[in-house]
Amino acid sequence: MSKTLIIAEHDGSNLNPSTAKCASCAAAIGQDFDILVMGSSVNAIAEQAAAIDGAAGVTVVDAENLANPLAVNHAAEVVALAESYSHILGPSTTYGRDLMPRIAALLGVNQVSDISTVEGSHHFTRPIYAGNAIVDVHAPENVTVVATVRVASWKAAGNSGSAAIETRSASAPASANTRYVGLEAGGGERPDLQSAPRVVSAGRAMASEENFEMVYELADLIGAGVGASRAAVDAGYCPNDMQVGQTGKIIAPDLYIAFGISGAIQHITGIKDAGTIVAVNKDADAPIFEVADIGLVADLFTVIPEMKQLLS
Amino acid sequence: MKILVGIKRVIDYNVRIRVKSDASGVETDGVKMSINPFDEIALEEALRIREAGLAEEVIVVSLGGNECQQQLRTGLAMGADRAIQVDTAEDLQPLTIARTFLKVIEKEQPGLVLLGKQAIDGDNSQTAQMLAALWDRPQATFVSQMNMSGESVTVVREVDAGLETIEVDLPAVISVDLRLNEPRFVKLPDIMKAKRKPLEVIALDELGVAPENNLEVSKYSPPPVRAKGILVEDTAQLVTELKTRGLV
Ligand SMILES: Cc1cc2nc3c(=O)[nH]c(=O)nc-3n(C[C@H](O)[C@H](O)[C@H](O)COP(=O)(O)OP(=O)(O)OC[C@H]3O[C@@H](n4cnc5c(N)ncnc54)[C@H](O)[C@@H]3O)c2cc1C
Numbered sequence: 001m002s003k004t005l006i007i008a009e010h011d012g013s014n015l016n017p018s019t020a021k022c023a024s025c026a027a028a029i030g031q032d033f034d035i036l037v038m039g040s041s042v043n044a045i046a047e048q049a050a051a052i053d054g055a056a057g058v059t060v061v062d063a064e065n066l067a068n069p070l071a072v073n074h075a076a077e078v079v080a081l082a083e084s085y086s087h088i089l090g091p092s093t094t095y096g097r098d099l100m101p102r103i104a105a106l107l108g109v110n111q112v113s114d115i116s117t118v119e120g121s122h123h124f125t126r127p128i129y130a131g132n133a134i135v136d137v138h139a140p141e142n143v144t145v146v147a148t149v150r151v152a153s154w155k156a157a158g159n160s161g162s163a164a165i166e167t168r169s170a171s172a173p174a175s176a177n178t179r180y181v182g183l184e185a186g187g188g189e190r191p192d193l194q195s196a197p198r199v200v201s202a203g204r205a206m207a208s209e210e211n212f213e214m215v216y217e218l219a220d221l222i223g224a225g226v227g228a229s230r231a232a233v234d235a236g237y238c239p240n241d242m243q244v245g246q247t248g249k250i251i252a253p254d255l256y257i258a259f260g261i262s263g264a265i266q267h268i269t270g271i272k273d274a275g276t277i278v279a280v281n282k283d284a285d286a287p288i289f290e291v292a293d294i295g296l297v298a299d300l301f302t303v304i305p306e307m308k309q310l311l312s
Numbered sequence: 313m314k315i316l317v318g319i320k321r322v323i324d325y326n327v328r329i330r331v332k333s334d335a336s337g338v339e340t341d342g343v344k345m346s347i348n349p350f351d352e353i354a355l356e357e358a359l360r361i362r363e364a365g366l367a368e369e370v371i372v373v374s375l376g377g378n379e380c381q382q383q384l385r386t387g388l389a390m391g392a393d394r395a396i397q398v399d400t401a402e403d404l405q406p407l408t409i410a411r412t413f414l415k416v417i418e419k420e421q422p423g424l425v426l427l428g429k430q431a432i433d434g435d436n437s438q439t440a441q442m443l444a445a446l447w448d449r450p451q452a453t454f455v456s457q458m459n460m461s462g463e464s465v466t467v468v469r470e471v472d473a474g475l476e477t478i479e480v481d482l483p484a485v486i487s488v489d490l491r492l493n494e495p496r497f498v499k500l501p502d503i504m505k506a507k508r509k510p511l512e513v514i515a516l517d518e519l520g521v522a523p524e525n526n527l528e529v530s531k532y533s534p535p536p537v538r539a540k541g542i543l544v545e546d547t548a549q550l551v552t553e554l555k556t557r558g559l560v
Contacts, residue, residue, distance in 0.1 A: 011473065070478070071441065071451060094471040097437050098453045101406065105442035110407045110527045113436045127535065128434050132329035133338050136531040143526075177481035178450040181466070186474035194472065198559070222560050234491060240456070240470045246435070247490055249472065255559045266325070272535065276559055278550070293541040296550050306547035311560060 002121070003056070004033035004087040007078060008049050009095045012039065012067065015048040017195040018091030018149075020156035023052045025149040026089055027157065028118035032056040033089075035163070036081065038074050040067035046165050055163040062167060065174030069095050075102040076172035082107055082144060087121075092148040092250070093194070104146035111146045112137055116153035126150065130246040131269035151194060152252040152273050186239030190216070193242065196225030199253040199274075201244060203267075204231035205260025205281075205300060212237050214304045215259065221311050227251070229261045245270035259300040263288025313367045313423035313482075315358040318413065319387050320348040321380040322433045331534045338532060347383045350428025352390075354488045356495040357458065358426050359391045366460050367424070369393045373416055375409055377401055381511060388506035389498045395509070400516040405525045410442035415519040417447060422483065424465070429454050429487040440487035450480035456491040 004026045009016040019035065026033035034057045035049040042062060050058045061077045078099075082088060088103060090096035092114050104111035117125045122139045124147070139145045193199060200219040206212050212232075219226045227244040228237070244251060246266040252273035259280045261267060268291055271277060279292035280303050289295045296303065323329065324344040331338055347355075358370045372387035374380040375398045384395035398412055417425065430437035437453075444451030456475070457468035469476045470489045480486075516523070544550045554560045 071453075072444075075445065094454060094469075098441065098451075101436075101438035101441035102445040102451065104438070105407060105410060105445035108407070110405045110524070111436070111438050112527060113434075113438065129323070129329040129338060130432065130435065131535055133331045134533045134535055135529045136533075138528040138530060140526045175450070177484075178452075179479040181477035181479055183471075183473060184475045184477075230490065239474065240491065241472060241474045246432070247430070255554070265328070272538075276557065277538075277541075278554070280550075289541075289543075291538050291541075293538070294550065294553055295541055295543045296545075296547070297543065298546070303547050303550070307551060310548065310551040 002031045002086040003084065004029055004031055004089060005081065005085040006033055006035045007088070007090040007096065007099065008035050008037045008045070009091055009093060010037070010039060010042065010045045013044070015045050016091070016093070017156055017192070018093050018096070018151045019049060020052050020159065021151045021154040022089050022091055022149045023054055023157035024154045025115055025118060026087070027054050029087060029121055031086070031121070034059055036061065036078065038066045038077055040064045050163040050165050051159040051161050053158040053161045055161050058163050058165045060165060060167045061170055063170035066170065068180035070175065070178055070180055071099045071102050072175040072178050073172070074099050075106060077170060078103050079106045080171035085144065087145040087147070089147055089149050092150045096148045100146055100148050107144050107146060109143045109146055111148070112139055113148050114150040115147050116150045127269070130265050131272055132265065150250065152250045186241035190219060191223065191225040193225045193227055193244070193249050193251055197253055198222055198224035198255045199227050199251060200224045200257045200259070201227035201229070201261060202232060202259040202300070203229035203261035204235060206232060206237050209237045214308070218304055218308050221308060225253070229267050258288055259304065261288055262286050263291065314369045314371060314420055315361060315367045316417065316420060316422040316425045317351070317355045317358045317370060317372050317387070317392065318427040318439070319351045319355065319372050319374045319383050320428070320431045321345050321374065321376055321383045322348045322431055325349055325432055331532045335531045335533060345379070345382070347386055348428050348431045350430060350488060350490070352495045353490065353492050354426035354428055355387055355390055355392060356493045357488060360493065361460060371396060371420060371422070373398065373413065375400060375404055375412055375516070384511055385506050386498060388509040388511070389502040390496060391502070393509065395511040397511065397513045398516055398519065399513050400523070402523050402525065404523055405527055406436050406438035406442055408521060408523045408525060409439050410446055412516065412519060412521045413439070413443050414446050415521060424482060425485045427485065427487050429489050440485050444485040447485065450484040452478060452480050452484060453487040454489045455486050456489045458486065458492070
């Protein structure tokens with residue numbers, strides 16, 4: 001029997017949208033799929049998972065040591081369930097990227113990273129070289145497929161399902177040599193970058209943390225999430241979780257507006273799947289204009305205040 | 313304590329990648345090759361730990377043909393004490409790479425293994441996690457701050473939600489992120505000195521590792537190109553355009 005297991009991601013109170021995106025990938029693979037929710041007191045999250053369209057069942061492993069997303073503890077629980085599944089999928093978020101290779105190694109298989117399309121139950125495409133090449137990858141049929149799903153490539157599955165929820169006790173003791181200390185959340189109240197339909201983003205040109213305020217104000221006016229280039233994060237103008245690109249977040253909003261971002265390949269790879277890319281840059285030769293759907297050669301310090309005025 | 317650092321030879325991050333017209337791979341002829349930028353950061357961190365007196369030896373390890381000796385020599389010039397090339401002509405997948413590192417670990421008994429969080433060619437982001445699992449030691453991935461304190465290390469990880477702090481006991485595998493440090497520049501005298509530092513070559517099969525490259529890549533394609541966009545004259549036009557397209 002072939003069945004897929006999806007590893008749910010959550011923050012203790014809400015299911016991360018990446019789980020419903022994994023569900024779309026699982027649906028494309030075409031066999032029944034279950035969703036695994038690991039954590040402590042996660043009944044509400046299990047309910048959200050059970051509502052994902054197409055889910056056959058939800059398995060909850062509830063234990064105190066699973067409350068924090070430590071890969072060592074989570075991997076052990078997944079491996080304990082692995083036998084019943086031909087495919088195990090996790091999101092390409094930092095949670096999934098940390099966890100899934102550990103599972104793959106414990107199962108003795110190679111991992112397919114960042115599935116962007118499904119061509120067959122064991123045939124996928126994925127980007128390499130910061131999205132500058134796409135490869136067709138074939139996984140062997142006689143071993144478990146362990147993979148991460150490139151969340152920017154998939155739309156979230158709907159939520160009108162009602163799968164049965166089954167609770168299991170944890171199989172493995174907590175690791176003694178890895179200890180969770182805490183999380184310093186970055187972004188705050190704004191829409192989550194990885195699921196926001198609109199994102200306003202800015203780069204090194206902002207020149208200071210104070211100047212970044214106007215980017216937040218514009219974003220708030222149109223209900224957008226806020227992103228940044230690596231240069232802006234490195235310079236300390238904004239927190240790390242705002243970085244978009246090869247080594248930051250790969251996103252696919254309907255609208256992406258880039259202010260003062262040159263368009264290095266490492267940045268572009270993070271926005272290639274955006275619906276409409278808008279670039280505002282004072283250098284007409286900036287490479288960002290090669291991918292922009294709408295370009296404006298101008299000084300952002302004039303454009304942002306004008307936009308705020310016209311949009312309020 | 314010894315620190316083991318993995319180094320991968322990759323196409324330099326500044327090179328524009330081109331897929332070969334026969335779909336068999338990407339163009340590498342005459343292309344500049346470098347140390348994977350993340351690995352350079354891993355090495356820099358190892359050197360700083362040694363310079364702070366918390367480690368005695370830094371060993372750089374690369375898996376590949378003789379050409380990767382060039383990157384190992386760069387690592388030695390940066391300050392690594394010695395280098396190991398695990399010689400193989402095959403393009404190894406992460407599971408085999410992790411198994412190979414484990415063999416080297418069994419020989420060298422390091423207290424810490426530092427790897428890049430991903431290689432900018434395959435973008436897999438797997439080897440460190442796989443190695444930690446096989447070695448049955450803690451993993452700390454995407455690390456942008458490290459503090460060594462005796463038998464353990466406190467790290468800050470760059471995660472989607474912000475900055476996560478965890479503590480792991482040594483030995484451990486740590487995969488590093490870009491903001492951990494800025495690698496030093498190599499000076500000419502160091503390059504000369506590096507030529508005399510030991511570089512050991514071990515054949516992959518001597519380590520008893522059989523490559524398991526069972527993900528088959530059948531085709532390389534260029535990414536889809538976006539349709540050509542338009543230029544607007546001023547902010548008013550931009551806002552009108554956004555409104556007409558129903559985007560704001
Ligand atoms: C391994 C590796 C991984 C990387 N990963 C990422 C990643 O994930 N994300 C990422 O973003 N980068 C990444 N980078 C860095 C990337 O190569 C670029 O250095 C970075 O994206 C540049 O940021 P920027 O566009 O803000 O700055 P710059 O390249 O300095 O560009 C600033 C732009 O602002 C414009 N400008 C200046 N003043 C104004 C003004 N007043 N009005 C309008 N325009 C103005 C300039 O014309 C210029 O185009 C990575 C690099 C490496 C080596």
